[in-house]
Amino acid sequence: MKRFVGVLAALLGAALITGCGGGGDAAPPPVVGAAGGTVSGPAGAQVVVPAGALAQPTAVAVAQSASGAPALPGGLVTLGAVFAFTPHGTNFALPATMTVPFDPAALPAGRTPTLFKTDANGAWQALSGASVNAGSISAPVTSFSWAVVGLLPPSITQQPASASVSEPDTATFSVTALGTPPFTYQWQRSDDGGANWDDIAGATARSYTTGATSVAADDGDRYRVVITNPDGSTTSSAATLRVNAVAVAPAITTQPQDTSVAQGATATFSCTASGTAPAYQWQRSNDATNWTDIPGATNASYTTPATQAADDGSRYRCRASNTAGSVFSAGALLTVTVPGTIAPARLAAGGGFSIVALADGTLRAWGADGTGQLGTGAGDQSRSLPGAGPALSGVVALAAGSAHALALRGDGSVAGWGYNGFGQIGNGNNQTQASPAESTWIDAGTPRAFADAVGICAGTLHSLVLRAGGEVRAMGTNADGQLGDGSNTDRLRGVAVSGITSATAVACGGNHSLALLADGSVRAWGANDDGQLGDGSRTARNTPVAVSGLANVVAIAVGTRHSLALRSDGSVWAWGSNLNGKLGDGSDTARLVPTATLLTSGIVAIAAGSDNSAAVRNDGALFTVGINEVGELGIGALTPGFSATWRRAQASNVVAVGIARGGGLSHLLAQRSDGSVLTWGWNGDGELGRGPNPPFEENPGVVGGLNLN
Template sequence: MSVPDTPPGTRRRPAPRRRLATVAALVASLAAALVLPGLGLSVPSPAYADSAGGRDIRTGLPGTALTWGSNHRGQLGDGNTAGAATVPGRVCGNVTCTAPLDKAVQVAAGDGHSIALLEDGTVLGWGNNANGQLGDGTKTDRATPVRVCAVGEPAPCASVLRGVVSVAVGDLHSLALLNDGTVVSWGSNSVGRLGDGSAAPEQPSPVRVCALNAVAPCTSFLTNVTALSAGFQHTLALRSDGTVASWGHNGNGQLGDGTTFPRTTPVQVGGLSNAVSVAAGQFHSVAALADGSAYSWGVGAGLGDGSGAQSTTRVRVCAIGQTAPCTSFLTGVKSVAAGGFHTLAVRTDGTALAWGDNFAGQLGDGSTTTRKAPVQVCAPGGCSGTLTGVTAVAGGTTGIHSVALRSDGSVRTWGFNGSGQLGDGTTTSRLTPVRVCAPGQTAPCAGFLEGVTSIGAGDSHTIAVSRPLADLATSIGASPEPVANGGTLTYTVRVHNYGPTSAEDVVLTDHLPTTVRYAGATPSTGYCDTPPTGTTNTVTCHFGTLARGGAATVTIAVKVRSTGSVTNVVSATGTTPDPRPANNSAAITTPVG
């Protein structure tokens, strides 16, 4: 039996399975305890080139899918359905969980389920499947990933969905953008959120989204789509001409077509012709325009217009600090995302803004005060500065926490943390951003998540793609030069990590020349496996983890037993992928006097 969906028009507060009063009391006590100084929506989808060319625009190299937070429906994909995780863990790459899911390029999260786009253009889903939102043709929950079926395939599916370039997730439905600019959807179809024009309550396998204003059974389908955003019970599609299509629940005007009628096939949002990013919340929608302005429609403080009053057509988002009626308006917006009742924006200067409901601190401004106009998201640790270097934000469609991806590949989170969805090793809610811990850490974390390329926020869990990359460079020097036959020659070897992330398990290997005899080795960190003094063999030094920009050295002393010259070659390796292995080795030739 399907999980009952919230009736249209019901205001679904995103409380993580607690009474709102309980959450409010928790947040109030949190605010009193804190001493304050002085982002299932995924990251906005990438732009699709054109429908004729069918160009592949998947962003980034594939990485490992990581999840943290609630796991009550298996949404963490780790093979379990119990408990919660307060730090990131790897999603299983197979049913037996003997390998991680390491071919993901984009991820998205909903109300108890997760979706991942793989580098081969196929899609996986796991977690809650009571409404068919995993797309595998069934309504069986999955604690490990399963493949999304091809359009119309019944279970067991003979073929899988292919040619996908982007994914989006609502609370109980999922969508995929194909490389021909069309869209498919699956899961709950309450209030027409799948956009296929049918009256079916759910679709456990993908169906095609109809063309604008089409009537079922549809014979033409939506085209030229460049990005998707799925809200609670409605969906937005950005098109290549800058217009926006919408469908699903519309009781509060969240479709932006000037009405409050639900739409089972797409309609066009009025007055938008140069949108570059869209976001759908529970009962509101937002768009960033090419000129850096932002517009919204629907209802609630998430509109950011200083009022929050219901509007079935677009209203302009106010500038920071404005009150209704606003006299100045937001500029410099690059992209937008939405939580249940709050909105997030990335500006061209790399700062983040937020507005809307804030009872759990999901705006990140150090307070629990609802904001009907934008405020700056604070820097980690306090509001004496602002969060910088932001490239993307995410907030769950029914969630009350926010996520930000920074240009250095690290992740910041804030808001409600009752299930560990902030990933900082605790279940303490945060009014300002905290850094997400590395897998395997415990609070207080000494290592932090790096190399992230995609983020998504669900109701009470968070998902990311991490691709750690090292860039080890090795150098070697020798002293004295020249060296006397029978004298001591000292090599100084340095390994530097220029990569964007930490380099794990770094090992330096020196196969000593046959013309020298080992005398001693002293590493700056870690330890060395050394041969007996006076022999010719291999020196192996274990440096452990080298942080981004970090370095380790070792001095190796040998006795020369040669004439002419001595050549020594050293090399460094690590378990973190290194795209430039040619830098890992170094050699030096020392003349013997």
């Protein structure tokens, strides 16, 4: 009560000041209290507030003003000015009566005007319950805002929304419009994408519900509504109806397949299912019994991250599901192959001859025998078809030089035959051996036969033997330090390579050697005129030096004047001579340190020869690079004459490969997973094992009568 008296006194005081020469200032708005009252404005606009509508005295004003008002609805034809009833937002406990004037002359004959008012959200709305008088409209209101009289064709404030249902469910479309009532509605349908529309009989309400739907009859149809009032018509936008077929439970139609990849490569599994829109979820198991969802693996195909050795033996399956059910595929096995482990050296290509070990450890040989390199006894027994080889058994690995060969047997012994002018067979003399002779090593001045050998290699005129403890013994010519014993003295028996105690593999080149150590690093020694030692120099070394920048190596191979390394990620690195592009890095530039080739993943075996390199991929594909003078690339053509980029040879399912090394033309051997042997390249001495003609062959072909399995 005190607040009311204060407000009233203030208003009366202001009125007195105005009446005493206030300079024509506008009178303050009248105050309406609990007793109610009428407040008038320009042109007959007014508001009548009933008793009890206001909880406290309020200064009420009615002005002809659109200042601050929201924009008028599009299409609205006003019949008078906009009026502001203030204070905006005042709420009444009982409806007040708002009267807004308009110009009757602006009203078309036969039309009924509508009173529009803004709501609390600033949107214009048509007031219901209005009464039209001569030149004004009155309507009950519960709050103050802007108001105007006008004519408005229907203005759609909520368009029909597209719907998706499963047959035979119904679909409902609705619309909301603003404008001068009354509204009439007519829904329409189009079955040709909206090109043509037909009225739907009886669909004359604000909402329309279809009958039972079907995919064949209703999917893709469109719906819209035409809304009419006394001021005109408006057509809504079109809504699309999607009808889904009744869900059919999924069934696996394509099973994921077992996959084998090299360590570091990815593996992809695929699965497809029939049924209605199946969703996929891939799972993994390490024991084929317990399965775990793979986060994010929700497509029909799943590609693993880079594989690790621990992934070997894991299994993968997919679950296909929808609202009608779910089903699991079979589990697919993942085999992870560690690069460098799948290529047993049971075949060897020498200078003009070839030799292989059968599964029972006996040998077959063919080609030139001028210096006993076939190992079958006295006299030249050269031949162009496979025949019995040296009289040995239990052979598990072979190595061939320019005119000599070595065999490693399962009992750890080593035997050699062929040209022995520098003691490269290691039997204590330099006499040619037409039959196998025991290779030996010096132990505190005493010759001993090898009994713990686990690896061998044969260079042009020297040989290496890897012992079980990681020590390496070397014999033969040593003019370039290729024996690695710190001297340049030829050796007729195996001497220790200086400082090598943890080797896991050895490789012999023309006049240089490599050893792979257990820590994945590589050591090199011997000739280095083309950088084949990989230490960044061209200086020959008679003791091992570290190959620069190499780590995680799992296999090595050596050509006449170049070297290769295979890393655990399946990539191939090369260095040394790059004549004819044999390093495979896309150039013909010699490299003094290891350089990445164009084979960056998936490789599991490598080989090197005079002017070629070869690599086996984890899927059995064979890639070659270098000279192609006599078809060495195995691509079925002699063009190009050489390639500095790797070419895919016409050979599949390859598990091992060998390349002849020397100063002449080369031939290649490849073992396939079925045990068959392929040959191609130079055949001047019958080294392809496919008969004396032609002198060379660019197409890999099977050697008849041989199977290494």
